[in-house]
Amino acid sequence: ITDNNISNCTIHNNAVGHKLMETTMLKYIHEDGNVYEIGYDLSMGINYGAIGLGPSGENVNMITIDSLNLKQCDYIKIDVEGAEILVLMGAINTIKQFHPIIFFEENGLTISNEMIKSMNID
Numbered sequence: 001i002t003d004n005n006i007s008n009c010t011i012h013n014n015a016v017g018h019k020l021m022e023t024t025m026l027k028y029i030h031e032d033g034n035v036y037e038i039g040y041d042l043s044m045g046i047n048y049g050a051i052g053l054g055p056s057g058e059n060v061n062m063i064t065i066d067s068l069n070l071k072q073c074d075y076i077k078i079d080v081e082g083a084e085i086l087v088l089m090g091a092i093n094t095i096k097q098f099h100p101i102i103f104f105e106e107n108g109l110t111i112s113n114e115m116i117k118s119m120n121i122d
Contacts, residue, residue, distance in 0.1 A: 015053060015062040016080065018089040023062050023118045026054035052081040054114030062119075064090030073098040082109030 001009055015023060029036050029051055038051060038058075053060075065076065065087065073094050078087050084104050094100070115121075 012063065012068070015060045016065065016087050016090065017053075017062045017083060017119070018086040019062065019064060020067055021062045021119065023053055023060060024055055025057035025060055025118075026051055026114060027057040050081060052112065052115060053083065053118045054112070055117050066090055066093045068094075070094060070098070073100045076100050076102045078102065078104035080105075082107070083111055083115055086111065 001011070015025075017023075025038070027038060029038055031050070065073075067090075076091065076094075078084050080087055084106075088095070088102075095102070111121075
């Protein structure tokens with residue numbers, strides 16, 4: 001945002017999903033056959049974009065797209081490591097109201113057992 005001099009943007013440091021709740025991020029990430037404890041050390045060169053929800057990691061508040069009460073929404077980009085359906089469930093009213101273009105990553109991942117545990121889904 002800073003590098004591109006964007007001023008019409010608001011940053012929300014939250015997880016995005018199907019309901020408002022407190023949850024946790026994964027404590028470990030698996031990459032290239034190795035397991036790394038997540039410490040946000042950028043010099044390690046691991047893919048922090050692949051960090052999902054899971055037990056024992058950093059606490060995070062989950063919001064929904066609908067909870068943002070947007071005045072306009074033309075485009076939604078979703079890259080949430082298998083939890084896309086949860087984000088869409090939390091955006092139903094926004095989608096109905098604005099009919100945005102939706103771009104999402106489909107990488108074969110689904111809602112993991114770690115995500116289920118961190119969100120207390122039965």
